[in-house]
Amino acid sequence: MAYTFQSVQDTEKLTGTSNICNIINDFVDYEKKFPIAYGKIKARFGQPIYETENLENLFSYCVLATSEDGEEVYLDIYCAGSGLAIGGHQNEAAKKAANALLDYILQAEPVDYAHKAYYMDGPTVLEFGITDGVPYYHEAELELSEKEFRDLYAKLYGV
Numbered sequence: 704m705a706y707t708f709q710s711v712q713d714t715e716k717l718t719g720t721s722n723i724c725n726i727i728n729d730f731v732d733y734e735k736k737f738p739i740a741y742g743k744i745k746a747r748f749g750q751p752i753y754e755t756e757n758l759e760n761l762f763s764y765c766v767l768a769t770s771e772d773g774e775e776v777y778l779d780i781y782c783a784g785s786g787l788a789i790g791g792h793q794n795e796a797a798k799k800a801a802n803a804l805l806d807y808i809l810q811a812e813p814v815d816y817a818h819k820a821y822y823m824d825g826p827t828v829l830e831f832g833i834t835d836g837v838p839y840y841h842e843a844e845l846e847l848s849e850k851e852f853r854d855l856y857a858k859l860y861g862v
Contacts, residue, residue: 705771706803710748714765716777719792723778723801726787726808734840738831740787742813742838744780751780757859758820758829759784768800776800780808813838821845823856 726744727736744764751762761782768776776797779790789804791797817832826847831840847855856862 706768706800706807708747708804708807709767709769711765711767711777712752713767713777714752714763716767717765717779717790720777720779720790721793722785722788722790723793723798724789724805725785726780726789726805735838737787738833738838738840739813740808741782741818741831742816742833743808743811744787745816746811746814747808748780754818755859756820758782758822761820766804768804770796770800778804780804821855821859823852823859826852826855 726740727733741762748764748766751764754762764780766778766780768778770776774796776791778797778801781788781790789801791801813833813836815833815835817830817834820829820831821827822829826845827842828845829840829842831838833839845855
């Protein structure tokens with residue numbers, strides 16, 4: 704079934720949703736796959752509803768998928784602790800739409816971008832993106848004092 708996709712700001716439609724499928728299914732060449740996948744998402748949908756420096760809550764897009772017979776399904780493209788994923792309600796219509804959305808994303812040409820994010824379990828800092836069509840992904844361990852760690856944690860998690 705064919706779908707059209709449109710980025711919308713109506714996050715209330717995502718209440719009660721959860722992971723349907725991952726955008727990257729393995730860790731082989733992850734340092735290349737991750738920035739390319741996010742560049743493809745940005746190419747298709749522009750700026751997300753939000754984007755942070757917290758790798759476990761990096762961004763979210765609300766996408767309205769409309770099937771050729773007019774059925775509407777709201778999906779969430781996001782990056783959380785589980786990585787890049789598509790979420791939605793756990794029903795057959797959402798699963799079909801999510802698979803079509805995944806195909807739509809993967810067919811895109813990625814755009815150039817740059818982003819910096821933190822993963823506090825390391826703690827590490829990641830700089831990733833695409834420059835002139837070439838993906839990059841650099842991860843470095845952070846050496847922080849206890850106060851610096853608390854301050855960064857508070858900034859990322861809003862506590």
